[in-house]
Structures are given as C-alpha cells and as structure tokens.
Amino acid sequence: MKKSLLTLALVAGFSLSAGAHQVWLEREGSVAKAYYGHWSHDFMEKRSGKRLGEIKGKEVLPQGALQKSEPLEDGIELKLGKVKDIALIEALDPRKGKMVETIIRTTFLARHGRSETKALMELDLVPQSAEGNTFMLLFRDKPLARTKVTIYAPHKWSKSLMSDDEGKVTIQTPWKGMYLMEASYMDEAKGVVNGKEYEKSNYVMTLVFVNESGIAWVEPAK
Template sequence: MSAIVPTSGRASGTRRDNISKKEGNMRIIKSVAALALLGWTTMASAHFVWLEPAGENKVRAYFGEWADDQREKTEGFLGKVVVEPSVNGKKVKPSATGADYFEFEARGDTRLGQPVLFKETLVDYNARLGRTDTKALLPLEIAPTAAGGNTFVLTFEGKPLAKTEVTVFGPPKWMKQFHTDEAGKFTIETPWAGQYVLEAGHTVEKNGQHDGKPFTKTRFVTTLTFERAK
C-alpha cells in the first residue's frame, strides 16, 4: 500500500504566497498612485494658466510653462485644471477646444479665474490678457498704471501687494525677476517685439471648503499676457 502524502501544508503555503503577492501588488498600486498624486500636485503648483489672443474677439487658455513651450493637453492636466472657468466674471464653456488649449469668446482686456483643489491647498489660477484697462478685478492681478505702459501694480483683493516677486518672460524665452515696491508697483523693459508674460503668486493661510472638501491654505497664481508691437 502506497503512503498517502498530506497536501494541506502545500495548499496552505500556496494560499499564503497568493495573499502575499496580492498584498505586494496592492502596495505597488498604492505607491504608484501616491507618486502620481505627488507629481500632479507638484506640477500644479509650478505651472500657471495664461491667455493668448486667437483672432478677433477670441482668446485661448493654456496651462504649463510658457518659457519652456510646455503646454499641457486638454485630455490631460489642462482638462483637470480649467474645468469651469470664469471669463470676465461669468461662468462660460469653451467655444472651441484644441489639443492643448481651450478657446473662449471675449473682447478687449480679458480675465479668467479658476480655483482648483490639490490635496489641502486651494490653488486659485488668475489670468489676464491685455494691458489697456488699469483696473484690477481678479483676486490677484497685475494691471498697468497707464494704458499700454510698462509700469504695473500687483494687487491682492483690491489692495497693493508690496515686496512681492514678479517673474517676467520675454519673446526670446528670456526671464527676469522683479519685486514690487511699497505701493505694489514695478517697472519693466520690453526691448523685443512680441509676447510677454508676467507671473506672480501669493499664499494665504486660511481654512475653508471648496466643493464640499476642506483646505487649509490658498495659493493665488496670476499672469498677465500682452504683445509689444514691432
């Protein structure tokens, strides 16, 4: 009579191996998700929204890094950020969509606002096209002190923001940092014809909720785009 070899031990070991593999896979999935979230949050804090003219009475909104010619895709990060923007104070939908932009109908100096929640930080993206209007209407805005001029004032909630860094990007992908004075003003030079983008940020430690989700601080990011004619 042949001996009967017990199999329960081998089966139990196999089950343990399968469980260990599943747990390992779950840890990998969670790690990948955590890295993706970290990358998304880091990228979002570094990028900004800016506007460009797109023909008569039309503007295009981009998200990325202007100086690096990096424009996020509408099916990617752009579509996650510019989801329900306010254009000149009104909630609107794009009139057209491209691979890396949303297009809106607008006239004159145009302003766009879009708050987005990233973990516990609310990032309020503000963007403006044109330097004719001297008024500041966005939460954080760069406005000219005179129509078409090179002296600007940075305002936060309608008040000048002093001693704040402003980055100016120029046509040859040139970049220079400026700082506002006690009156929130700064003056730049525009030696080249073409497009200029001015960018500034301001963080406020304040609790609140956005779409029912809590946040502990708000990061305001603003840009101003304008063209210097030849």
C-alpha cells in the same frame, strides 16, 4: 546683430527661464485660447493626458465677455464679445501640497491685455497707464509690497523683480512680441469649498500682452 541682442538681454538682466505650471491666455481679435503648462518652454498639457481636464474655461471676466468655449487638444478656445482686457479664473479642488501635509487650494488666474487700468482678478497686475510698463500688484484691491514678479520676454528669457513699498513694479520691454508676467500669493485663511476643507489658498496669476514695437528678436547662432 545677434551678438548685440544677446548682450542687450544680459544687460537688461534677463536669463534663461524655468517655472511651475501656469494658466495663460493668448488672443487674436475675438478669439482667445487658454493654455495650461509652461509658457517659457512652449509646453501645453494635452487633452489626451489628465491634467488639462482640470481647466474648464468657464469663468471669464468681465461678465458677459464669454460667448462660447470649445475644448482643444492643447487648451480651450474662448469666443468673446466686444471687450478689451479679459481674464480667466480656474479654482482647483483643495489637495495636499507637494512634499507637505498642508491642504492647499490653488487658483490660477490669467489676464490678457494691459489697456485697462483696473483690476479684473483677485490677484492682478494692474497697468498704471494704458499699455504702460508700470504695474500695481494687487490682492483683493490691496497693494502687495515686496513681492516677486517675474517677466518673460518674447525669446522666453526671464527676469525677476520685487514690487516696491507701494506694490508697484516697472518692467523693460525692449523687444517686439509677446510678454508674460507672473506673480503668486499664499493666503493663510482657512476655508471650505464643495465640502472640502483647506488650510491655505495659493493664487498664481499671469498677464500676457503684446508689445507692438521694439527690437525684432533673432535667435543667436549656435
């Protein structure tokens, strides 16, 4: 059984994953938790460090969804009203990019759920049907064609796809459990925020959803 699951993963094109920092949401009922780190490596920044302090957990969509937020040692707890899909927006202060002199403003966007067929964030993966596997990648309500989208499966393996000419991407979800999708977009427009100028805006978004059916993942024997 373990060998057949591994074979299925390889056939589906999934591979061991790696990536940069993300903000993502995990939810159980009316309580969600926002994390900052690497989902595929089970790594969350800690309150005792410096980086988690950048994530405030104040801008939650839709409007009125957030009832209360509480800091955790490894993230932020969000107590929610009665809402379906939710989103969290974290816009950081402009700073120089790694290895370059360009001043970039990074905005992390995190969505949980694929039950609503509408955009919640500036950069979003919008399901074309409730709980479906085809999404439209949108930036400010306009499709992004030929743009990379990465999906991480419950066993933390990943697969990168490209949106088509209409901005659509279709994924495979053979396993039961939590999935994360990620996309990014660099906006070349300059701007000023809080008195600080920036030359570009980098948007990094995640979408987390739970597949209620499928193959139960079993760790392969070492």
